Amino acid sequence: MASPMNSPGVPSGLGENVLLTKLDDVANWARANSLWPMPFATACCGIELMATASSRFDLSRFGAEVMRFTPRQCDLMIVAGRVVMKMLPVLQRIWLQMPEPKWCISMGACACSGGVFDTYAVVQGVDRFLPVDIYVPGCPPRPEQLIQAVLDLQSRIKSGGTFTGKEFSLRILPEGPPRFEPDEIQRFQDRNELDLKRPTYTPEH
């Protein structure tokens, strides 16, 4: 922000009370310092999320302590815990109901990758089906890690955000890993007894 103290045309005596800045910067400053999280806490990571918000760790020092249990009043989705296939449509619906601009933190090994729950019912990472901005590793992550994630998100909003949110409209491709891992594709082939093996190359001499 530049001080226009010495600009011509500014009445003397007003100079020190005027700041010039960009609209984007003002919007980013306001957004980054008042994040309203939506606590999507489905498992044990949710306990750590509660600890983060309570007095010992005190997320409110960074302006992100007002958790609302309706998506209409939130702009930061914190997915804390494993998401099963019956819960994923709910998660997607809540995400779509949150007003713009909005961000998503995937907290814990389970939300990021399925964790140890590599079973038929557990979604192997919410980033396969949702756009995730910050990942927090750990099982469960320490509250300090979640606070760090919020700080990272704040610096990200401050550095790249725009007033109209046009940085979101550029993200038109899925950002997560592909739906199927190579070993899963292999198992489908085995189950269907497809013979898609490569022909072996035998040199002629």
Next chain:
Amino acid sequence: MKELPAEIDYWLRSKLPAAQVSSSSFRGQSRVCVDRPNIWESLRALRDDAGFDMLFELTAVDYLEYEGARDRFGIVYGLLSIDTGKRLIVKTFVNEPDLVLPTVTDLWKSADWMEREVYDMFGIVFTGHPNLKRLLLPTEFTSFPLRKDYPVKGRGERHNFPIITRAES
């Protein structure tokens, strides 16, 4: 006094002469196996005449590739007599083409959700059940995941969702 399973065994045989009954006991747990056509009658007799007035468990076991097993699925009923505090496990077996059993919701109301769960996980159909549909899994699920021939990682059901990109949300 005779051991509980032997006693029940003898008593059931005298009640239902047509039933094939066997019994065993393991670490103080009493088990009685009854063949499938007589399971409902046996359970009714145990409830009305032997005082087992509570069904505390109804579950199933898949014995595929289990050592020494002759049948595919075992259905396990856990009975409790509230007066005496005695517990009794009643088992019966079903095999692959017709996985059908009579419901026991008419004997114990508590069987309702437990039979739905067994149907959900193993695909065993309880005839006469008032509302036999999936309990835990989504209704569009097509397989029965606790069967041993179902892969632990599933058949792609967990990937069958639309992907929401940032631009369209």
